[in-house]
Every structure is written in C-alpha cells, then in structure tokens.
Amino acid sequence: MAEESQEELDKFLSKIDDIHRIVQDLSSNDPNEVSKAMEQSDILLKDTSKTGVDRTIINKSSSESTQQQMSPNAFMSALEKDAQERAENRRKNKILADELKTKGNEAFHQQLYDQAIDYYTQGLKIKKDYDILYTNRAQVYVKQGRYEDAINDCDWALKVTPTFIKAYVIKGKCLINLKEFDRAKEEFIQAEEIAIKKFESINTRQCIQEVQRQRDKYQREESARIFLSNEDSSIPMNLTNTLKKLNFDKQSIIYYIGGIDLLCQIIKDETTRTAFRVNNGFNLFNSHSIITESDNENLSESIFNLMIILCQDDDENTKQCLESKFFINYLTKNIYSSNAFQFLVEISLKNQSRLILMQKITPDKFIQYLMNIIDDKNSNRIYAAKLLSNLAIESKIKQYFNNKDELIKLITIL
Numbered sequence: 001m002a003e004e005s006q007e008e009l010d011k012f013l014s015k016i017d018d019i020h021r022i023v024q025d026l027s028s029n030d031p032n033e034v035s036k037a038m039e040q041s042d043i044l045l046k047d048t049s050k051t052g053v054d055r056t057i058i059n060k061s062s063s064e065s066t067q068q069q070m071s072p073n074a075f076m077s078a079l080e081k082d083a084q085e086r087a088e089n090r091r092k093n094k095i096l097a098d099e100l101k102t103k104g105n106e107a108f109h110q111q112l113y114d115q116a117i118d119y120y121t122q123g124l125k126i127k128k129d130y131d132i133l134y135t136n137r138a139q140v141y142v143k144q145g146r147y148e149d150a151i152n153d154c155d156w157a158l159k160v161t162p163t164f165i166k167a168y169v170i171k172g173k174c175l176i177n178l179k180e181f182d183r184a185k186e187e188f189i190q191a192e193e194i195a196i197k198k199f200e201s202i203n204t205r206q207c208i209q210e211v212q213r214q215r216d217k218y219q220r221e222e223s224a225r226i227f228l229s230n231e232d233s234s235i236p237m238n239l240t241n242t243l244k245k246l247n248f249d250k251q252s253i254i255y256y257i258g259g260i261d262l263l264c265q266i267i268k269d270e271t272t273r274t275a276f277r278v279n280n281g282f283n284l285f286n287s288h289s290i291i292t293e294s295d296n297e298n299l300s301e302s303i304f305n306l307m308i309i310l311c312q313d314d315d316e317n318t319k320q321c322l323e324s325k326f327f328i329n330y331l332t333k334n335i336y337s338s339n340a341f342q343f344l345v346e347i348s349l350k351n352q353s354r355l356i357l358m359q360k361i362t363p364d365k366f367i368q369y370l371m372n373i374i375d376d377k378n379s380n381r382i383y384a385a386k387l388l389s390n391l392a393i394e395s396k397i398k399q400y401f402n403n404k405d406e407l408i409k410l411i412t413i414l
Helices: 002-026 031-051 062-068 072-109 113-126 131-143 147-160 165-177 181-197 204-229 239-246 253-266 270-278 297-310 315-322 325-331 338-347 351-360 363-376 381-391 395-400 404-413
Strands: none
Touching: 072 113, 072 131, 113 131, 131 147, 131 165, 147 165, 165 181, 165 204, 181 204, 204 270, 239 253, 239 270, 253 297, 270 297, 270 315, 297 315, 297 325, 297 338, 315 338, 315 351, 325 351, 338 351, 338 381, 351 381, 363 381, 363 395
C-alpha cells in the first residue's frame, strides 16, 4: 500500500512539473514553442479527464474532488491568463531595460565609463536575458582594460543568443589583448561561419589578419626585450645609452643631430627597430622639449631619416611616427624637407598609414601645397607628384578632383 501511495505521489509531482513547463512555453516569444505547448496541454487535459486525480494521497476531501473536475476550457483559460501576464511583464521590463540601455550608451559616448556600467547593470537586473546589454557592458570593460570581465559578459550574451556575432568579435579582441592569439582567431572564425549562414556582411578577415599582426608584434617585442637585456652597458654607443643621452635637455642642436644620426647607424634590422619602440624611443618625438618644437631644418632632416629607418616593414612604428607630436607640429609648416617628402611617399603606400595621414591633414590645403611644389619645378616636385598619386585613391582626394577645373589644372601642371 505504501508503495502504491509513493507511486501516486510521484505521478502527481510529475504532473505539477509538466504544467509548470507548459505555462513557461506558452509565454515564449517563439510561435513554434507556443504551438507545442498548446498540444501538450491538450494531451495533459485528456489524460487528466480519463484518469482523474482523485486517487492522490495528498487529500481525499470532497472539495478536492470538485476541483479535480475542472473543465478543460477553464484550465486552458487559466494557462492563457498566466501566459498573458508573463508576456505583459516581459514587455514592461523590456521598456525599462531599453531606457537604461539608452542612458548607458549616452554615458559611454561621454566617456563616463563607471556610470555606463551602472546603467547596463541595472538593465540586466530587470531583464537578465538581454544580450545587447551584456555586449554593451563588455565594450565599456574593454575601454577600462578589464578584458576578463568583458569576456565573461560576452559568454553570457552567447548563452542567451548563441549566434550573436558581436559577442564573438568583442571576445576575440579581448583575447588579442590578453595575448591568447589562437583563441582569438577561433572566435573570429566562429563569427565568420555564423555570418555566412545568416547572410550577414562582416569583415572578419580583417579581424583574423589583426590577430596575426598582433602576434607578430608581440613576438618581435619579446625578441627586442631579450636583445636589450643582453646589451653590454659598458659600450657607450649602444641603443640604450644613446637614447639616455638624447633625453638630456638644454644641449646644442648639433648634439641632438649627432645623437639621432648615431641611432640611424645602430638601428639596422627588425630587432633594433622594435627595441627602439620597446625602450621608449618614441618619447623623443613626443615629449622632448627641443626635438618636438625645433624649426631647425638639419635637425628635421635627421629625424625624418630616422623615421624612414624605423618604419621599414613595421606598422606599429609607422603608426607611432604619424601620431607623434613632432610629426603633427611639422605638418603645420609651409616648407617640407626632402627627407620629409621621402618619408611621406613611403608610408603613403600602405593603406593603414595612409588613412592615419589623411586624418592629420586638411585635404584641400595639402593638395594645393603639393600642386604648388609640382608647379614650381623644384627639387621635391617628383616626391610631391608621387605622394599625390599615392593619396589619389582616398575618397577625400577624389572628391577634390571631381571639380573639373582642379583636374584640368593638375593635368596642365603635370
């Protein structure tokens, strides 16, 4: 008898679980899930009407027997009401979460990162399955250098939406910063596969190339650190000692020209080019009171000669040269040296460095300056023509020459 009672209890609890699951599925956003739940509820009702539940050991009272005779329509009505209430709550929560997302986005654009995180977190407390809030908060964590936290949020976003491409991309970029290049590449490949299936356009190839670029950069910097650690400090004219001496203030211009020319002799391969960067060599171009501000033509010639050497097959060095205080100040001058033109011609051959250069110049004024150089037929006219040719593929330059008069003028000059 006890065994029979236990069996009845198990059946009763099982039906409770079935009803709970059906109610959840009826409130789903997926029409297929709702349809399946409706079918399952019909089956459950038919089963209940056939067997009844009056044999349960929970209660044998006559009032319960009356409840057990609830009609199928009443039961379905109760289920539908519960589903509607749940759907309405979800709708209200989505509205509140969206409001917090908007506030978070505004804070993010104003670089108020802690405030943005707070808004996104509040939104997730209201709607825990909001994938976009997870990736938005992850992007803030990236700005703060909190890559592990960002990865964790991306993982939560992918639990909610396994095909969320943005989460894979952010996670991949975080893994690059953590030097986990193989894992990063896997994330981008996964994003690419999903994009193909969903017919979405996303440039994951560029992301994968960035993984290789960052891997190469990391390996070069590790080799450079080994090189620097093995430098003989007793040699006065090695890379480290030369950089230290160049950082002295209030020396003569000839002193700095000599030091920079010496660097041009020391830096002769990939390892020494990278070692210059690793050893904070770019401080010379950014914070040195004389080098960054000097109008001396000979000093500028020496600096651009050094930059040409530093940028050979080194995208990171090129980027740092173009973004240096010295270079930005130099662009404001009306006269460019031969070495400056040579440097600009060489870096303008590469897409990334050309884009950086375009951000630093005023296209109309820069083009006019180059055309004047070409027209004057001075010694730099060939460099000016080559530079203009290299830049011509950029949209801002093309727009300038959409003016027929300017195009005719250029043809006449050439």
